[in-house]
Amino acid sequence: MKTSAKARLAAGVLALAAALTAGAALIPGDRTPPVAGAPLQLVETPVSAVSLTGAIQALTTRLRRLPGDHQAWAQLGSAYVQQARLSADPSFYPKAEQALARSAALSPGNFAALTGQAALAAGRHDFTEAVRLAKLSQAANPYGQGAQAVLADAYTQLGRYGEATRAIDRLMELRPGVASFTRASYDAELRGDRTAARRMLEHALDDAVSPADVAYCRHYLGELALHSGDLPGATEQYRLALQAAPDFAPALAGTARAAALDGRLDEAAGRYAAVVGRLPLAQYVIEYGEVLSAAGKDPAEQWALLRAQRELMKAAGVGDDLTWAEFEADHGSAARAVDHAEAEYARNPNVVAADALAWALHRDGRDRQALPYARKATATGWRNALLHHHRAEIERSLGLSAESKKSAARARDADPAFSPDLPALARFS
Template sequence: MSHLDRRRGRVRAAAVMGAGALGLALAVTAGATLLPPSAPSPAAPVAGPASAGRAEVPLSPAGAAQTVSSLRERLKRLPKDHQAWAALGAAYVQQARITADPSSYTKAEEALNRSAALAPGDFAVLTGRAALAAGRHEFAVATGLARQAITANPYGAAAYGVLADARTQLGDYAGATKAVRRMMDLKPGVASFTRASYDAELRGDVREARRLLEAALRDAFAPEDVAYCRYYLGELALRSGDLQRAGQMYDEALRAFPDFVPALAGRARAEALGGRLDRAAAGYADVVARLPLSQYVVEYGEVLLKLGEDPGEQWTLLRAQKQLMAANGVRDDLTWAEFEADHGSPAEAVRHAEAEYVKNPNMAAADALAWALHKAGRSREALPYAKKATARGWRNALAYYHRGTIERALRRDSRHSFTQVKDSNPRFSPTMPALARFS
């Protein structure tokens, strides 16, 4: 059987799973502290897509299922245990992230509603609802709920984590930094150090981002935590063009936790950027079969295009995911703005990008809107958004490439922007833009 046949078989398997991409899904750290003694604790964070930041979810689908099962058994015996209902809601939010199935959000909502009926002002309920809102990309709602949770319990670090994630998506970077610092004061550890690392990275301080990830790694004991930290150290290396270091970190992540899908995706990404496209395609086929997140599906499709193969099955899977997400209350305009600008309709890209930017005026949304407007022939309108996307020093080669291309189209001086592309990531490939987006 050829590698193409194997890939097609895996794509069909992924489609049968009926999974949906989650885009910017965020989960709540509170689940671990809320679980009753009889239930296993959720594991540490998993990687999220482009602008999601670094939020906690269990890494193992089996572990997530066990957590849900244990909580459901407890609630059969103690149906008025509001903390168990809240923990079940948090577990479902987390399960949505690791299975790429947004139908778990509906189950989370039901569980959190049960908990709220028993204890409407409880910290765990409010934090869980904030995480659910964030998972559905309702970041303004998530911010309000997280603030209510903090009012209920000013010492609850989990709510500050959700608040930091939501503020980042809303483009309130100063507010996100403040929330991250408070989280670190309350509970220094993997969850807070990794968020602080992401915050530093968005400021362009890659050295500080690496230092904080190394601090998180020193604090990591569970294999899942170690894998997570190693993975993001790999991502930092990859985005600076150091494929050897990136590959080493991905391998170490997989040695710590062999089923960590983001590290498998990292390997495939490194193979693609290193020009080993057949190996990259085989890797992505495995990744998409395990976890068909939109980012992985688009990356796989771009590798197939680079190989001269038809990515149609991937685009079909992506559109099926869109429908499944919408049916479960998740709207991911950012993914579709990026996809349509690169592989579809510029007009549709503008529509999605404008909708995303109105809700979440962050740097990723500004970059998406700039590129969509440029592809639609509206480069003059695009330039202010391209400038906003690069204004804070974020070392994102793709954003600088977009800005430089827009400047060149307007006959402006683009040398600085294209220099920043090379300085940020010498391995950047404009023919595979999804591989350059932050994971």
């Protein structure tokens, strides 16, 4: 019986590892631009940190015995990408790079390694490279779900929304489920169709099996409610997420967000302290700092943590000018914000990067240059209060009073609870 139990456990761990490769970038968490920073999932069913650690240990043991197993190397590399995202520790990215390179060297052109490399490129915010690698993986295996997931996410980040929609449609054909429905939800959200976005999330929830899946879907239903101004509805969804998975940090961050927007700043600060202690993602750190500032407290410690995170990300090959464009525009140097925003938009000309560049130029006193980017940021129909608020402020500065009033009205309509004093809380996580 003992031997049988051990065999079943080993088989289960290796099955999880295989799923990491098969789904290598089925990333339900990547609904948003990278600055938003939700932990990205590499499999159809999000795995816990414990199970992922077990998979990595099992694969490492296997590779000591069978160093020529290219599939195990691909699985290990994909697991390291997942670990980096779940833990907010970018030091796993170089490990992933080495493991995936070993798989590719042992079996050139194998789709599992290519998909893992595409996911790694996306994790490092190199979305052009992610597309290239995902297409190679797609050519090697036209039925690979992971490649379609990477393509959907990378095209979104590159502002190539039509291509992103087609990749999502293909992903839905291959495997309708949490990963495909949540991507379809964000795609609808970007077009301003909140009804379809909510319906897709409800489909995802219906398909959710594991507690992590349920928490994930509930969390994004909460985000959709929060950014519609429905704070009670959002809080209830976050509660249900935490009921399903008490350690799900994004939902705890959601409760902090809702408390802050409801004016309960001390409660929000306490919740953010717990979130950042578990998962020090840039967005959470910035939100915490803004809440501390609003409560009359010094956020310097959080800004120091943010800068330390930047150095870790740079050392691991992660490019993230977007975070710094937004941070500098709201809390630092407008000139530096422009530099970061221009660099980000040049690489990834999506609507969020356009907004960041518009706002940075506005803060630097360059409103005429800012206006075209503000218009691009609001061109898809996305009902995002922050984007419309930024456009309203730019138009007001240019003396375009009628246009400014319309943009301000769109911001209020999108989110009646929006607070311009807490801009990071308006960014989707």
